[in-house]
Structure formats: structure tokens, C-alpha cells
Amino acid sequence: DAGVIQSPRHEVTEMGQEVTLRCKPISGHNSLFWYRQTMMRGLELLIYFNNNVPIDDSGMPEDRFSAKMPNASFSTLKIQPSEPRDSAVYFCASSFTGYTEAFFGQGTRLTVV
């Protein structure tokens, strides 16, 4: 398996634009996580899906952020409208169950100017 695949690797966008980050989890994993990493706050869990259903979205910073998982092999994290403070590295991770080791993608570095 190629591991967790995220795209794009880098994204530069202007404030106010919509940004969509994509993730393909490892086949057979039923749990998917979105994390965000910044210098100030470190790694934070944004949202957790189990069997394609959002279980915990308490880490989503505000209504501008939304995440979907239409099927077991694809998830998106959307920011609309984007703001400079959203600049961060966004990681997607998957695991066999929500309680086994998590496999992280290489991340998407988002810069909002």
C-alpha cells in the first residue's frame, strides 16, 4: 500500500478564496483523522471519522472549516473563506480502528496570503 496520500502537497491561496485539501486513506482502514500543525499550537485534532461518519468535530476551529468523507477511500477538508491565520500544515491520518496505530500522510502545507 502507498500509505495515506494527501494532495496537494503545497497550496498558496489568497485570503477569501476557497481551499480544498484531499486525502486517500489506507485501504481497509475504517478511521480517518484530520490534524493541523502550527508553530504556536503544535499538532491538533480537527475531526475524526469512523466508517465514513464524523464522530468528533470539536476541533474544527469555526464554521469556515468543513470536512466530508463520501466513501471509505476519500476525504476532503474545505476552508471557505480562507484567512491568513489558517496557514499551517494539515495532516490526514488513518487507522485500522480508531484505537490502533495511526498512519499519517505527508501533509499539505497551506499558505494563505
Added chain:
Amino acid sequence: DAKTTQPNSMESNEEEPVHLPCNHSTISGTDYIHWYRQLPSQGPEYVIHGLTSNVNNRMASLAIAEDRKSSTLILHRATLRDAAVYYCILRGGSGGSNYKLTFGKGTLLTVNP
């Protein structure tokens, strides 16, 4: 959430053993001790985890104190590829909200050639 305390940074020489400490004095009886590492420009990577007994795998060993208030991640022969931030994380057993990995600041390991 139970907290962990790690040194901000450590330095080692290539091909020498490295002992990375972690204090977790408020650990509960059902908390597992997990270690992840993050290489430069990559997502976190699972290293090892344990509950009470010492654990070994191909990457590292985990030594857990008898009272479980501290643990040590042991890299038997450090290589330049082991230079990373190492995170010690407490995580409950399967169930409830224990799917969440709470990352602290970790220990930045520098390996000198």
C-alpha cells in the same frame, strides 16, 4: 488529559544508543504509553507503545518504570535518519474518546555524524 513531560532537545552521536525520557506522573491504570516521531517535512510516524511491560520492535525499545510514572524510548544505534521530534503520548484503551492522540512539544533529537 494525562500529561507527559519531555526534554525539549537531546543530542547524540551516530551509532550510539539514545535514551529518550518521558515523565507521566499522572498516568492512569488504563493509559497506554505511545511514541511517535516526526522526521523533517513529514507526518508523524508510529514508533512503539506499551502498557506495563517493556516492549521491543524493529525500530526501538520501550522501557516502562515499575510505577509507570516514567518511560524511556531506546534507539539502540542512532543513525542520521533518526533525527526527528519524538513525541511521548498517553492514550487510553479502546473505547470512548481514546481515539485522540494529544501531541505535546516532544523532544527534538539531533544526531551528529
